[in-house]
Amino acid sequence: MKKTKSVAALLLAIVMVISLQTTGIFAQQSAEVGQPSSWAVESVQWSAIYGLAQQEMYSNYTSRVTCEELAKVSANLYQKLTGEEILPGSLVELSDPKRDATRLEMVEAVYNVIRKAQPNFDFKSDITLKFEDVSNLSEGSLSIVKYSVSKGILNGRNDKILDLSSACTRQELLVYTKNAYEFVVYEAGLASKGVFWEVSYNGNKVYLLGSVHYADSSTYPLSKDILNAFDASDVLAVEADLEKTEEAATYMLAKGMYQDDNTLQQNVPEEVYERFAEVMKPYGLQEEFYNKLKPWYAALLVTSLSVEANSYSAGLGIDLYFTSKAKGTKEIVEIEGMEFQIDMFDSFSEELQLEFLQSTLSSGEQNQSMESMAELMKYWKSGDAEQLGKLVKGNDDGGNESLQEFNNKMWEERDNNMTKKVKEYLNDSENTYFVVVGAGHMFGDTGIITQLEKEGIYEITQIK
Numbered sequence: 001m002k003k004t005k006s007v008a009a010l011l012l013a014i015v016m017v018i019s020l021q022t023t024g025i026f027a028q029q030s031a032e033v034g035q036p037s038s039w040a041v042e043s044v045q046w047s048a049i050y051g052l053a054q055q056e057m058y059s060n061y062t063s064r065v066t067c068e069e070l071a072k073v074s075a076n077l078y079q080k081l082t083g084e085e086i087l088p089g090s091l092v093e094l095s096d097p098k099r100d101a102t103r104l105e106m107v108e109a110v111y112n113v114i115r116k117a118q119p120n121f122d123f124k125s126d127i128t129l130k131f132e133d134v135s136n137l138s139e140g141s142l143s144i145v146k147y148s149v150s151k152g153i154l155n156g157r158n159d160k161i162l163d164l165s166s167a168c169t170r171q172e173l174l175v176y177t178k179n180a181y182e183f184v185v186y187e188a189g190l191a192s193k194g195v196f197w198e199v200s201y202n203g204n205k206v207y208l209l210g211s212v213h214y215a216d217s218s219t220y221p222l223s224k225d226i227l228n229a230f231d232a233s234d235v236l237a238v239e240a241d242l243e244k245t246e247e248a249a250t251y252m253l254a255k256g257m258y259q260d261d262n263t264l265q266q267n268v269p270e271e272v273y274e275r276f277a278e279v280m281k282p283y284g285l286q287e288e289f290y291n292k293l294k295p296w297y298a299a300l301l302v303t304s305l306s307v308e309a310n311s312y313s314a315g316l317g318i319d320l321y322f323t324s325k326a327k328g329t330k331e332i333v334e335i336e337g338m339e340f341q342i343d344m345f346d347s348f349s350e351e352l353q354l355e356f357l358q359s360t361l362s363s364g365e366q367n368q369s370m371e372s373m374a375e376l377m378k379y380w381k382s383g384d385a386e387q388l389g390k391l392v393k394g395n396d397d398g399g400n401e402s403l404q405e406f407n408n409k410m411w412e413e414r415d416n417n418m419t420k421k422v423k424e425y426l427n428d429s430e431n432t433y434f435v436v437v438g439a440g441h442m443f444g445d446t447g448i449i450t451q452l453e454k455e456g457i458y459e460i461t462q463i464k
Contacts, residue, residue, distance in 0.1 A: 036061035036171040043175040049217050049316070052077055052177045061171035067105070068097035070173065074109045077177050081117040081184055091116075104141060104164035106173055107154055110180045111144045118184060125150040133161045151187075153179045182221050191223045193383030193464045194318070195439050198229070199452060200459040201426040207233060208422065208448065210388075210439030211318040212380055216311050219318075219381065225463045233434035236326040237425065240338040242319055243327065248338040255346045256297030263291045264298055268354055275361045276302070295353035296345045302360040303369070310370050322436050335421050335437065336414070344409055352402040380439065383464030389443030415446040422448055426458065 036044045040061065048058055053073045065073075071088035078086050088094070092101075092109045101109075115123065125146040134142060145162070148154035153176065157163045185191050195210035207229045212219070221227075230236075240248075258264075265273045279302055280290050293301065304314075314320060326332050348356070359365045372391065379388035393411070418441050425433040442449045452458045 036174075040171040040175050043178045044171060046182075046220075047174040047178040049220070050080065050178065050181055051217060052080060052181055053174055057170055057174065059170075061174075062169050064100040064167040065106070065170055065173050066097060067092055067094055067099050067101045069170075070101040070106060070109055070168070071097070073173060073177060074113050077110065077181060078113045078117055080181065081113070086116075100167040102165055103162070103168045103172065104137075104145075106168045106176055107148050107164065108141065108144055110153070110176060111148060114180060114184055118188060121187060123147055131156055131160060131162045133163065133165075137164075151183050153183050185221055186224065191221050192219050192381040193223050194226055194380060195383060195385045195388055195442060196223075196226055196229075196463045197442075197449060198461045198463055199422070199426065201457065202429075204426050204429055204432075206422055206425045206433045206435060208442065209318065209322075209434070209436045210380075210385075210442040211436045212377065212439060213317045213319055214307055214312045214314045215316045215318065215377065216313065217316065219316060219377065220321075222318075222321075223464075229463075230322065230325070230434050232432060233330070234431040235331045235333060235425075235433045236322055237333045237335055237421070237433050237435045237437075238319055238323060239334070239336050239437050240319075240341060241323060241332055241334050242314070242317075242338075243323055244338060248342070251339050252297070252342055255342050256294055256300075257292045258294060264293050264295065265291055267350070268295055268357065272354070272358055272361065276357070279305075279361060294346070295350075295357045296348050299353070299357040299360045300345070302357070306360070306366050306369070307373070310373070312373065319436055322434070330434075331431075335418055335435075344414075347409065349402070349405060352405050355402050376439075383462075385442070385462060385464075388439060389447070392440040393444035393447070411440065411444065412446045415441050415444070415448060415451070419446075419448045419451045422452070 035041065044058070044061070047053060053076060057069065057073065068088070071092035071094055074091040075086050075088040078084070078091070091112050092105070114121065125143070127146055127150045129142075129146060129149060134145060137145060145154065145164070154162070197208040199206045199208060209226060264276070268276075276290070276298055277287065280287075283305065290298065290301075323332060375391055376388065378384075379391065418437055422433075422435060425431075425435065437448075441447060444450065449460065452460055
C-alpha cells in the first residue's frame with residue numbers, strides 16, 4: 001500500500017478492534033475510582049478523564065480535604081490550563097497544611113488559579129446573590145463568590161445557602177475543579193469544534209458530525225454548538241453501536257481468526273510474521289492465539305496497540321461518547337453495524353490484507369501514522385474541514401489495485417450508503433437526527449457533504 005495518505009485513511013477507518021480491545025474510559029472510570037455520591041458521579045468521572053487531581057484523590061469521596069490537598073489540586077489545575085508548573089503554596093495558604101479546608105477556601109483557591117491562568121478574562125460581576133449566608137463575607141470574598149456563581153462554577157447546597165464555612169469534601173473539590181476547567185476552556189474559546197454541519201430540507205433537520213473513532217482527553221469538552229444540537233435531537237445515528245461489545249467480539253473472533261488448521265504464518269512471508277511476533281512479544285500474547293489471526297485482524301491489532309501507546313483511546317472516541325450519552329435517553333440507530341464492518345475487513349483481498357499488515361509493522365509507517373493522527377486531531381479540534389478532508393482523502397491511488405480496492409470498499413460504497421441514509425432522515429418529519437460517522441465519510445467526491453451539495457436541494461451550513 002502506498003505510503004502517501006493511506007495510513008491516515010486507515011487510522012480513520014479502524015473502529016472495530018480498538019473498541020473491542022478497550023471497554024471505554026467512560027465506563028471504566030467508575031470501576032477504577034469507586035463510587036462518589038450520585039450527584040457527583042459524572043463530574044468526578046470527567047475530572048479523572050481530564051486529569052485534574054492526583055490519583056489518591058479518587059477515593060474516600062466524602063472525606064474532608066486538607067489545605068495541603070487543596071493546594072496540590074489547585075496547582076495541578078493550573079498546569080492543566082497553562083502547561084506550566086507552579087508551587088502549590090503559591091495558591092493556597094499552607095501555614096497549617098493538615099487543617100481541613102473550607103468550601104470558601106476551595107472557591108478562592110480555584111478563583112486564584114483562573115485569575116493567574118487567564119489574566120485577560122473579565123472578572124467583574126454585578127449580580128445580586130440571593131443566598132442567605134453571604135452577609136458575613138468580606139468584600140474580597142464576596143466578589144470572588146459572585147463571579148464564581150455568575151459563571152456557573154459554584155452552586156449552593158440549595159437555593160438558600162452556599163454553606164461556604166463548612167469543610168470541603170473530596171467529591172466537592174473534584175466537581176468544582178471540573179466546573180472551573182470547563183468554564184475556562186469555553187470562555188477562552190478552546191472547546192473542540194469538530195467537523196459539524198446542519199442540513200435542512202422541507203423543514204426537517206439533520207446534524208452531521210464527522211467523528212474521530214479514538215481521541216484523548218484534550219479533545220474535550222466539545223463545543224456547546226455540538227452539545228446543544230445533540231440535546232435538541234431525537235435520534236442518534238451511528239455507524240455501529242460500540243457498546244454492543246460482547247456480540248461484536250464473538251463475531252470478530254469467528255471472522256478474524258482461522259477456524260481450521262490454517263495459520264497467519266502460513267499466509268504471510270516469513271519476515272512479516274517474524275516482525276509481527278516481535279511486536280506481539282511485549283504484550284504477553286501467546287503465539288497459539290496470534291498465529292491464528294488473519295492478516296487484516298493482525299493489522300488492526302497492531303494499529304490499535306500503536307494508537308493506544310500514543311495516548312489515544314477508543315474509550316474517548318466521539319462515537320462512544322455520544323452512544324454513552326444517548327443510552328436510555330434517545331433512540332440509537334445503526335447505519336451499518338459491527339458485523340457489516342467486520343465483514344468488510346474480512347472481504348479484503350489477500351494482497352490488500354498483506355499490504356495492510358506490512359504497512360502497520362513498518363516503523364516508518366507507524367511514525368507517519370502518528371504524525372497524521374496528530375494533524376488529524378489538530379484540524380478536527382479547530383473545525384478545519386478543508387484541511388482534514390485533504391489529509392484523509394487527498395491521496396491518489398496511482399493505479400495501485402490494492403489501494404483502489406481499499407478506497408472502493410472503505411470509502412465509496414460506504415459513503416454512498418451513508419448518504420442514502422441521511423436523505424431518508426431528512427424526509428422524516430417526526431424526528432431530528434444527530435448523525436455521527438467517521439469524518440472521512442464527509443469529504444471527497446463521494447463524501448456525504450459533497451453528494452448532498454450536488455443535489456442542490458438541501459440547505460447545508462458548517463457550524464464552527
